[in-house]
Amino acid sequence: MAGTQATQPRDGGPRIIVALDFPDPGAALELAGRLPTTHCRLKVGKELFTRGGPQLVRALVDGGHDVFLDLKFHDIPNTVAGACRAASDLGVWMVNVHAGGGPAMLAAAREALPPGGPLLIAVTVLTSLDERQLQAVGVDASPEAQVLRLATLTRDAGLDGVVCSAREASLLRQAFGPGFCLVTPGVRPAGAQRDDQQRVMTPGDAIRAGADYLVVGRPVTKSDNPEGVLLTLESEISSVLAD
């Protein structure tokens, strides 16, 4: 399709990452058991990790799932490097840090991960931070300018990409080209409930904007037919990529 900025993720695997936002590790494992590893990856965030721990992550990895460990490490370089090594030892597919930790922290995270280890992604500006919130913590730049600044630091430190809203994907794809990985939440199938997301995009539009991986939570996890939702999302993505 004309104007499409989509790129192929480097491994050609599934582009959908299901956010396992469950307070109960048992429920997370049960859903994971129903989701084909060939059609999605899984994201484990702070709540589930704090409840389920490394053994939950290991169980998902042992079940053949690619796991995005979404713990957004942000600390002194030595500590973040150790946390990244621990994530790598768990066998996760992707791990992330806060770009706001600065160039030395980003470099330490990069160096800590072995070649062929997890993809290393940075969070730039949380979408919960608007201009006023940024000013309150001493950032006078607009959220967009700050995203670009932190994404540039991320790229310069040799990380694999950033988490960004689908609305930022197009700008970042233009700025950084096809090799930089864009992971975008806030994705909803056409006509689906938005939940608490203010601005959403359909999977097709997010891929057209340049996203590599789409994080989708509740449309899959709250569905009576999660496998069916996954297949619908996937066929929308495939039809955009085939255009």
Ligand code: C5P
């Ligand atoms: O259920 P839903 O699809 O809204 O879940 C989106 C997931 O992506 C959640 O795990 C949420 O924490 C995460 N996320 C987000 N917006 C961001 C960053 C992460 O929705 N800016």
